[in-house]
Amino acid sequence: MSLSEQDLAEDLEDLYETAPCGYLSASPEGRIVKINRTLAAWLQRSPDDLLGKSLHDILSVGGRIAVETHLAPLLRMQGYVNEIALDLLAGDGEKIPTIANAAEKRDEDGRHLFTRLTLFKAVDRRNYERSLVHARTEAEIEARAQRDAAVVREQFIAVLGHDLRNPMAAIAAGIRLLRKREHIGPEGLQVLSEMEKSVGRASGLINNVLDLARGSLGGGLVVERNSDAPLTPVLEQVIAEIRVIAPENSIETRIDIDEPVYCDRGRLAQLASNLLSNAVTHGAPDQPIRFEAASVGGLFALSVANAGDPIPEDARAHLFQPFFRGEARPSRNGLGLGLFIACQIAKAHDGTLEVSSTEEETRFTFKMPTGNQPVETIVEG
Amino acid sequence: MPSASVLRRNNVNVTGSGDRAIVFAHGFGCDQAMWAPVARNFERDFRVVLFDYVGHGQSDLGAYSAERYSSLSGYADDVVEIGRTLGLEHAVFVGHSVSAMIGALATLKAPDMFSDLVMVGPSPRYIDDDGYRGGFSREQIDELLEFLADNHLGWSAAMAPAIMGNPDRPELSGRLENSFCNTDPEIARDFARVTFLSDNRADLEQIRARTLVLQCSNDIIAPVEVGEFMHAKLPNSDYRLLQATGHCPNLSAPEEVTTAIREFV
Numbered sequence: 001m002s003l004s005e006q007d008l009a010e011d012l013e014d015l016y017e018t019a020p021c022g023y024l025s026a027s028p029e030g031r032i033v034k035i036n037r038t039l040a041a042w043l044q045r046s047p048d049d050l051l052g053k054s055l056h057d058i059l060s061v062g063g064r065i066a067v068e069t070h071l072a073p074l075l076r077m078q079g080y081v082n083e084i085a086l087d088l089l090a091g092d093g094e095k096i097p098t099i100a101n102a103a104e105k106r107d108e109d110g111r112h113l114f115t116r117l118t119l120f121k122a123v124d125r126r127n128y129e130r131s132l133v134h135a136r137t138e139a140e141i142e143a144r145a146q147r148d149a150a151v152v153r154e155q156f157i158a159v160l161g162h163d164l165r166n167p168m169a170a171i172a173a174g175i176r177l178l179r180k181r182e183h184i185g186p187e188g189l190q191v192l193s194e195m196e197k198s199v200g201r202a203s204g205l206i207n208n209v210l211d212l213a214r215g216s217l218g219g220g221l222v223v224e225r226n227s228d229a230p231l232t233p234v235l236e237q238v239i240a241e242i243r244v245i246a247p248e249n250s251i252e253t254r255i256d257i258d259e260p261v262y263c264d265r266g267r268l269a270q271l272a273s274n275l276l277s278n279a280v281t282h283g284a285p286d287q288p289i290r291f292e293a294a295s296v297g298g299l300f301a302l303s304v305a306n307a308g309d310p311i312p313e314d315a316r317a318h319l320f321q322p323f324f325r326g327e328a329r330p331s332r333n334g335l336g337l338g339l340f341i342a343c344q345i346a347k348a349h350d351g352t353l354e355v356s357s358t359e360e361e362t363r364f365t366f367k368m369p370t371g372n373q374p375v376e377t378i379v380e381g
Numbered sequence: 382m383p384s385a386s387v388l389r390r391n392n393v394n395v396t397g398s399g400d401r402a403i404v405f406a407h408g409f410g411c412d413q414a415m416w417a418p419v420a421r422n423f424e425r426d427f428r429v430v431l432f433d434y435v436g437h438g439q440s441d442l443g444a445y446s447a448e449r450y451s452s453l454s455g456y457a458d459d460v461v462e463i464g465r466t467l468g469l470e471h472a473v474f475v476g477h478s479v480s481a482m483i484g485a486l487a488t489l490k491a492p493d494m495f496s497d498l499v500m501v502g503p504s505p506r507y508i509d510d511d512g513y514r515g516g517f518s519r520e521q522i523d524e525l526l527e528f529l530a531d532n533h534l535g536w537s538a539a540m541a542p543a544i545m546g547n548p549d550r551p552e553l554s555g556r557l558e559n560s561f562c563n564t565d566p567e568i569a570r571d572f573a574r575v576t577f578l579s580d581n582r583a584d585l586e587q588i589r590a591r592t593l594v595l596q597c598s599n600d601i602i603a604p605v606e607v608g609e610f611m612h613a614k615l616p617n618s619d620y621r622l623l624q625a626t627g628h629c630p631n632l633s634a635p636e637e638v639t640t641a642i643r644e645f646v
Contacts, residue, residue, distance in 0.1 A: 028633070029599075029626050056601060061517065062524020065577075066532075068602050068628040069410030069478070076632035077414055085531035087524075112633075126531065133530060 022098070022119035025105075028112045030055045039119060044091035060089050071102065075115060079104050085126060086119070097126035158213035161206050168206065172199045197245040204277060207270065208337035211344070212322055221341075223267050223348040227260035234265045235293055235302075238272045246280045250288040259295045261370045263349055268302070271345045271353075274338035275304040275364050283362070284308035290361075300351075300370045305363035311355065319355060342366070384466040391432040391463055392439040397424030402469050403646070404430040404495075406460070408478025408502070409576045411629075412438025412564075415477070418635035419642070427473075432463055436568030445568055453479070453579050457486035464494040471496040473646050474590075477631055478502050478602065479576040486581070488590045498592040499642050502628050503611055504603040505582045513582070516604050522577045529570050585614035592618040593645040595630070595638065602628040619645065 016023060022039030026032055032053050040047040043058055050057075056064045063086055074081045080103040088096040098119040105113045175196050178184065184192065211221060232255050239253055261268075272291075279289045283306025293302040311319065318324045320343040325336040339353075342364075346353040351368030387393070394413070403423050405416035413431040420429050433440040434456055449455040460483060464472070474495040476484035481503030488495050507515045508522065564572070592615045596608030605622070612620035621641055625634035 060524050061521035062526070062528050064601050065517075065521075065525045066410075066528040068600075069408070070532075072627060073411045073415050073629045073632050076629065085528070087528070129531065 022117075022121075024055075024117040024119070026055050026115045026117070028114065032058075033114060042090065042096055042121065043088060058088050060087050060095060063087050063089075075102055075104050076112075079106070085122070085129075088119070097122050099125070154213045157209055161210040161213060164206050165203070165210075168199055168203050172196070172203075175199065193244070193247075200241060200245045201277075204273060205337075208274070208341050211341050212337055221344045221348050223264035223345070225262050225264050225349070227262045229265065230257070231261045231263065231265055231268065231293075232257050234269050235272055235291075238269045238276065239291060242273065242276045242280065245277075248285060249280050249283075251276070251291055252288045253291045254294070255292075256294040257300070259298075259370050261295060261300045261368075263300075263368070264345075267345045267348070271342045271366060272302060272304070274342045275302075275366075278338055278364070279304050279306035279362075282306065282308060295370050298370050299367060301365060301367045303363055303365040305361045307361055310359055311357040311362055316355060316357070320353070339364075387459075387462045387466045390435060390441045390444045391459060392441075393430065393432045393463055393467070395428060395430050395467065396420075397427050397429040399425075399427040401646075402428040402430055402467065402472040404432075404460075404464070404469070404472060404474050404484075406474065406476045406480035406484060407433070407437070408476070408480050409572060410478075410564075410569075414438070415629065415632055416475075419475075419631045419638050422635075422639040423642075430463070430467065430469075430472075434572075435459065436572065437564050442565055442568075445565070447571060450568075450571065450575065452575060453483050453581065454486055456483045456575075457490055460484065460487040461491045461494065464491060469494050473497045473499065473642075475499040475501065475642060476503070478628065479504075479579075482579070482581045482584075485584060485588050485590075485592075489584065489587055492589065495590055497646055498588070498590045499595060499645060500592060500611065501595045501631060501638065502597055502600055502603040502608075503594060504607045505585055505611060505614075506580045507577045507602075508580075510580075513610075514604075514606060516601065516607065517577065522573075525577065526570055526573055529566065529573060532566075582614070585611065586616060588615055589617065593641070594618055594620045595641055596620065596622050597625050597627060597630050598623065599626040600628050 017037045019036065019038055022042060023034070023036040024032060024039055025034040032050050032055060035047050035050050037047060040050060043050070055067065059067060066086075071081055071084060080101070082101045084100045084102070086098050086100045088098055090096055099122045100117055100119045102115055102117045104115050107113055175192050179189070179192060214221065235255060236253075239251055242249075243251060272293075276289065276291065283289060287307035290305045291303075292305075294300075315324075320339050322340040323336040324340070343353045346366050346368065349368040351366060353364065353366045356363050356365070392413070405413070405420050407413050407415050412433045416431055420431060423429050435450065436442060436445045446455075449458070460474075464487070470493055472495050474484040474487065474497070476482070476499070478501070481498075481500030482505060484495065484498055484500070488498060504515060506513065507517050508519060509515050509517065594608050594612045594615070596603070596605055598605070608620065608622075612618050623630050623634065623637055623641065625637055627633055630638050
């Protein structure tokens with residue numbers, strides 16, 4: 001043997017014994033037949049002491065069960081097992097986390113000769129993986145709790161909104177009764193009309209909140225569409241109501257609908273009312289609001305325009321999101337649901353709601369086909 | 382449940398032909414593949430039935446219900462449903478590990494379905510108890526659960542159904558390490574709890590089926606004294622100590638297991 005070959009042989013022996021990983025070979029019965037010094041040192045035992053011992057002797061009991069129920073059958077079936085997290089048991093009882101690969105050495109007839117294991121110490125890696133798993137578990141628990149809380153909150157809003165409707169209706173009926181039956185002086189009448197306005201605003205808010213809660217709870221926004229009755233009187237009624245609520249604003253209207261519109265008239269009234277309320281709240285109070293509704297060639301368009309400061313560019317992207325509120329006098333500020341629900345109503349009619357805003361005017365335009373559509377469309381909340 | 386869905390749910394495979402049926406049921410930690418070396422020896426003269434418990438192998442993961450499978454009885458219900466679907470009568474049930482007890486519970490639920498029961502490495506209770514030695518303490522079972530938690534990484538829910546039985550797409554087999562015995566990690570933990578915390582000692586005296594206890598030498602999961610306990614409690618049982626060592630003689634010594642089953646049936 002030449003010198004260089006001797007050196008090489010020496011190197012291989014040394015590589016096996018002191019490699020920066022553990023090597024172990026076990027008989028088919030699970031007895032340790034060869035083990036390197038690195039692994040023996042990790043285990044705080046001498047290699048001679050370990051030879052002939054059962055593999056179980058260097059495993060925790062949980063690890064033994066895992067080896068018998070998982071690793072051993074896998075090795076028999078596919079001949080190898082890779083990337084298994086395995087805790088070894090050192091002489092002093094301390095656990096050594098490792099990552100192990102194992103492969104069966106078989107002869108030409110497929111007879112199992114022995115099993116080779118290569119082990120890497122993985123203390124930090126195991127800690128890291130466990131903290132990841134822990135963090136994921138925590139995040140899942142947190143997310144579940146938040147979902148549950150959100151459902152409860154929305155159910156609460158829905159119930160509250162529903163229960164507020166009846167007292168509002170009672171107050172409105174009371175105001176009408178007082179007007180008709182009692183002799184009330186001019187100041188009293190003024191108070192009554194202020195009360196009517198407030199009731200109108202409160203009812204609008206309640207309806208919007210209810211729609212939001214229904215949408216969020218998965219019911220979606222339900223529209224029932226037909227063309228059984230004209231749309232014009234419905235829109236005129238909305239404008240009349242807004243005039244009661246906001247007598248200081250002037251509203252110029254142009255309604256020209258000459259074909260039947262296949263729609264949910266109550267919902268379109270809500271859309272018109274939300275857009276008009278929006279114009280009253282955000283528009284310049286000394287300049288008229290322009291309301292236009294017309295049908296032309298199978299298309300129905302409704303727009304509401306007001307003068308005043310244009311909507312800032314960055315606000316436009318959020319305009320149709322729930323709970324978005326622009327700058328307004330605090331007392332007039334709503335929940336930020338009006339435009340969101342108007343947009344939902346537009347979608348439920350296969351239509352669009354768009355905004356343009358310049359120094360001259362801010363205009364919201366709703367467009368939809370007038371023609372026949374499926375009887376009921378639900379927009380997912 | 383419609384029969385097609387039962388067969389799909391438990392990935393039931395029927396091969397061979399014969400007057401009698403023999404069902405092989407896998408234990409904790411694996412799937413029906415572990416019975417292949419033994420099962421093939423019975424195809425000549427038996428209808429051979431292999432299946433995966435829900436959550437294991439190629440079973441329908443969507444059918445898993447933590448509630449239904451919170452005890453061995455739920456798994457036994459599945460065995461009975463499979464048996465009814467296939468019209469099994471006086472068949473042989475061979476159960477490995479925890480499946481031995483699942484099969485025993487199935488014979489109580491449907492007495493005519495299985496007349497013979499082969500229990501391979503069975504245990505009615507794994508944890509030591511007053512005057513009883515099952516071999517484990519509660520803390521040691523927790524170590525096992527820890528091992529299962531640490532070995533999530535190779536498991537891919539998306540790949541699991543595609544792993545086996547895709548001879549036409551061999552590229553799939555290389556994409557995931559340890560492609561046999563894949564179990565959803567959550568389900569594996571549940572099954573470990575149900576298995577190792579179960580106590581079916583009181584059921585043993587009720588079992589009327591002819592039973593063979595096949596005990597391995599040097600099996601740390603089900604030690605010899607547990608096998609002897611089973612034999613003593615089962616009213617109509619034979620006992621045989623195998624030379625095979627470890628907990629999976631169906632893989633390490635399929636010939637010896639085959640011979641033992643043949644001589645019994």
